[in-house]
Amino acid sequence: MKRKAFSGTAFGPAPVCLQFITHFTEKYSYTDSAMMALEGGCRWIQLRMKDAGESEIERTALRLIPECRRRGAIFIIDDHVELAIKTGADGVHLGKNDMSVADARRLAGPDFIIGGTANTFEDIQRIAREGADYIGCGPFRFTTTKKNLAPVLGADGYENIVSQMRKTGISLPLVAIGGITIGDIPDLMQTGVSGIALSGSILRSDHPVEEMKNVIRILNNKTTGECL
Ligand SMILES: Cc1ncc(COP(=O)(O)OP(=O)(O)O)c(N)n1
Numbered sequence: 001m002k003r004k005a006f007s008g009t010a011f012g013p014a015p016v017c018l019q020f021i022t023h024f025t026e027k028y029s030y031t032d033s034a035m036m037a038l039e040g041g042c043r044w045i046q047l048r049m050k051d052a053g054e055s056e057i058e059r060t061a062l063r064l065i066p067e068c069r070r071r072g073a074i075f076i077i078d079d080h081v082e083l084a085i086k087t088g089a090d091g092v093h094l095g096k097n098d099m100s101v102a103d104a105r106r107l108a109g110p111d112f113i114i115g116g117t118a119n120t121f122e123d124i125q126r127i128a129r130e131g132a133d134y135i136g137c138g139p140f141r142f143t144t145t146k147k148n149l150a151p152v153l154g155a156d157g158y159e160n161i162v163s164q165m166r167k168t169g170i171s172l173p174l175v176a177i178g179g180i181t182i183g184d185i186p187d188l189m190q191t192g193v194s195g196i197a198l199s200g201s202i203l204r205s206d207h208p209v210e211e212m213k214n215v216i217r218i219l220n221n222k223t224t225g226e227c228l
Pocket residue numbers: 019021046048050078079093094095096097098115116117118135136137146147175177197
């Protein structure tokens with residue numbers, strides 16, 4: 001069952017969103033990258049396999065879904081709505097060149113997690129109107145993980161966007177993405193974002209599992225998927 005967005009209760013502040021985006025390197029496969037993130041305690045995995053064919057993505061998803069289920073982790077797929085539905089993933093992440101959030105919602109129903117990419121506040125308004133569950137907003141800074149990167153936002157950009165969201169009553173979780181390292185987290189969280197998505201900085205570290213554990217420690221161990 002999909003959890004509802006909330007911004008904290010009498011029992012404490014809202015949990016922080018922490019999403020790991022899969023990638024491959026000389027050392028690690030897409031699957032390795034997801035397994036290390038899970039072992040480090042991350043409970044939200046996005047399977048992003050940009051240059052892979054559907055059958056390879058499907059095979060990888062079917063291998064990772066039970067691993068995520070066993071640990072209570074959310075598992076979503078980048079770009080491929082039908083494949084996400086077919087494999088039994090919890091949801092999908094959609095960018096501006098993918099199926100629209102509105103069409104995906106019609107296809108997948110109300111319980112499916114749908115994230116949308118925003119680079120501006122105008123994108124956020126559109127994605128919110130179309131019925132997304134969370135927003136992936138970036139890039140924070142330059143990264144080589146994604147081609148055709150939009151202009152970087154920096155911490156000031158997020159502060160601006162969060163302020164406009166509050167003024168207009170848009171309460172969707174806002175997940176910062178793009179070039180984020182562990183050292184950026186305290187300042188980024190001060191901007192009012194709901195959480196972060198990480199890939200490269202985890203995989204480039206000498207010990208990715210430990211790096212993920214350190215990220216979670218910095219986020220005060222409040223990083224379940226319950227931010228959704
Ligand atoms: C959490 C999150 N935010 C943004 C993106 C980027 O999605 P998109 O713009 O569709 O680009 P690709 O990832 O498909 O290259 C994301 N995947 N996740």
